[in-house]
Ligand SMILES: C=CC1=C(C)c2cc3[nH]c(cc4nc(cc5[nH]c(cc1n2)c(C)c5CCC(=O)O)C(CCC(=O)O)=C4C)c(C)c3C=C
Ligand SMILES: [Fe+2]
């Protein structure tokens with residue numbers, strides 16, 4: 001297929017104290033999330049001067065990707081547009097149209113399939129295209145990469161580095177805890193989020209030879225009346241300590257960079273919980289700009305540019321679809337009934 005640009009589509013984050021509340025209002029617009037939760041999360045951001053690292057991480061990702069593409073003779077301009085903060089997707093798409101882009105490939109920074117991580121990104125594009133009108137660039141999302149060797153090898157290297165920090169005599173007993181963003185059960189029922197997460201965790205665990213792993217969740221934002229994916233990472237840390245564990249490795253496999261949900265919910269909250277209960281806490285790395293991860297993005301682009309390029313995938317499920325079917329990652333939120 002002929003593509004003439006790459007669009008990196010991401011979540012966005014505030015870059016100063018005054019941007020925190022408007023950013024969170026954007027994130028939570030139309031969602032069944034109590035105002036108290038918004039204010040609680042705002043505090044997390046204010047601990048870090050109101051600056052989420054996610055935008056800089058995306059700038060770094062794009063810089064590394066440009067070098068990778070250039071080195072491999074792939075001549076595509078790279079654009080960046082966010083859902084919740086500047087640079088907003090609609091502005092980026094308008095710029096792409098002005099630059100004459102006709103058909104872009106889209107790399108989304110969410111690894112796993114869910115309404116928020118897949119369908120909503122496609123809806124964001126459709127909305128921005130409708131605003132621009134008939135001349136808007138066409139956009140095709142790159143397939144989900146949870147089982148791509150580039151993602152699995154990157155996360156395996158991160159976990160192996162953490163395992164290496166544990167004294168050899170305690171290493172086999174260390175608890176390997178993978179975390180991902182909790183989502184409402186009503187959302188996870190309509191997508192392959194949990195299935196894909198379990199597959200990635202299994203593949204990383206097998207590659208490290210460390211069988212003692214579990215998948216848990218973090219960053220729950222719903223009202224107490226609404227069921228979300230569990231267990232929560234802090235509850236599990238307490239349970240592990242109570243059952244005699246000494247070391248816990250927390251690998252945020254659900255995220256590709258150390259943004260605020262990693263820096264606060266894991267490096268602050270989960271770490272403090274582990275300290276309280278006397279557990280040695282090691283937070284494993286995220287993909288970030290690790291070379292194998294950047295190479296993976298280039299490989300995913302190459303397989304779309306040239307249909308003869310093999311579609312790499314590990315494990316049992318094979319490569320994900322290039323084009324999402326019409327019912328992919330649907331979500332019709334259930335509002336709690338009054339009374
Ligand atoms: C209904 C579901 C969700 C609510 C409510 C929610 C609130 C919320 N999220 C953030 C910050 C981030 N969320 C990110 C990704 C993300 N969020 C959800 C679901 C809800 N979030 C999903 C399914 C995903 C996709 C999985 C993923 O990408 O990890 C991210 C990461 C974005 C990225 O890396 O590209 C952030 C950051 C806040 C602040 C918030 C409100 C309190
Ligand atoms: Fe989120």
Ligand SMILES: [Fe+2]
Pocket residue numbers: 113114118119324328329
């Ligand atoms: Fe999907």
